[in-house]
Amino acid sequence: MVEIKPTTSTVQMDDGVNLRVKAIGENSKSTKPLLIALHGAPGLSTSVEPEATFTFLSDIFRVLVFDARGSGGSDMTGPYSHDRWIKDIEILRKWAGAEKFVLAGWSYGGFISLDYAVLHADKLLGLMLRDTWANGILGQMTALGNILTDDRLHVDVARQVRVWSGNLRDDKDFEEAIPEILPIYAPPEDPSLKGPVKDNDELKGFEGMDERAAYNSATQNAAFSINVPCFDVRQKLKDIKTPTLVVVGRHDRITPVEFSQEIANGIPGSRLEIFEHSGHNPASDETEKFRQVTLDFLRTVI
Template identity: 40%
Template structure:
């Protein structure tokens, strides 16, 4: 499968996208919510594994009063994968989407690797950012050491560390290998381990190994935005699950310490996905934050 192809199963399952040409790639984009409402652009996590499905489910809850833009980043989901998968390029794609939707300023949101991109965008295009919403993310690559220790220490499953290394270092061989490695680490993500739910996630994931490998072999070794974070002026909400194994609470605490106008909320009965595991509380927290710093017309 080439960098531009997606699985037929995923293509059949996601038919609501419009195809928007952004910086030489057709991206799968969905726009939710009323015209004229303040715009939220959300970036999914896990390049080559993630898609717009997760932010559509979580931030789509805010589409009663906000204009929510969800999309598959270049190289992920249904979108084309031409060119580079650098943070600079992904941030430029976000800004081109902002121009396409016609918003002078936006709230930028993202979880996990999408949180990396939300912060990268806010740093590269500060004049365009009215608010930032983060979930379970990190300001540098130090989370990788913590994740490895947590994987080795877990009593939930026995992790094949050869597969762990391939996915962690961006060395997977093809889409099937990425799927196999993803299945290996998925049991670590949730607050409550459900093997059947893990297998459903494995089968529902769109696999694009080129973007994943680039992100983790090229982008991540040099990723450290801590020195720039104190310059952020936009209000920021940082959310994280208490038992997150891959971007632990300490990572979010570091962001909160560095960003002047930030607030941190820890969800006590969540792993890496409080937007799912404590959906009502998480949604209420995000909505109340946005009402204060980025109010909708309904307010």
């Protein structure tokens, strides 16, 4: 595989907001299909995670990753709504010059991907959903419940309630809330695999947190006080005709297996892949298997 250096651009949306966008795999082969990958955790995550996850496809795809408005290096300017984030994806699709593309969403990015698929199925070659859910209230309450009952965690209960209900006091409140829950995202220690999870080495980047990351509580609050309680596509899953791969870690306590099973059961002809040794991110927990499963799926849609 020939290494193709990513190019970083600032792309302006129709309302003047600038997004930090990175294209990987752009070269003279303009016929390569486009894959747009969405990060999770608005106001916390950045394009770092999807870049690390999907760069391996750059010899056969143009991979586009970006910091959503309100996250990372993009403008901290709302509205922070699913409709607006979906419109931003549409603008980036056109900017990339693609009529159709593969959309991959992880965690909160999966919510956006599902809403996009309901609205714009005609634009999709394929849909990849990784560790996500189809119903917001049930999902956020389940995640909070699992956090508050996990023996590995020692959390400030009131602060976690503020995080998951979208009522953070300020950015500092957000910054203090995240480190205390990091272990719940990892799979249990398994000596037959790669050994114990290292506190900040392996987990620091799981949500795309890097030197550009900025805790933006306004984005998180909008996402979890307004967007998530209104998000429910369970009755619309049957209308998604796009070839779909659903991936989940067996030990995911943020978006548990039953949520992915519900999505896979609802989308006709979809494929469910459960990663037995993974937590919230099989792409990092079982990288080799994840890449093979991804390639097997993508070969069926291009």
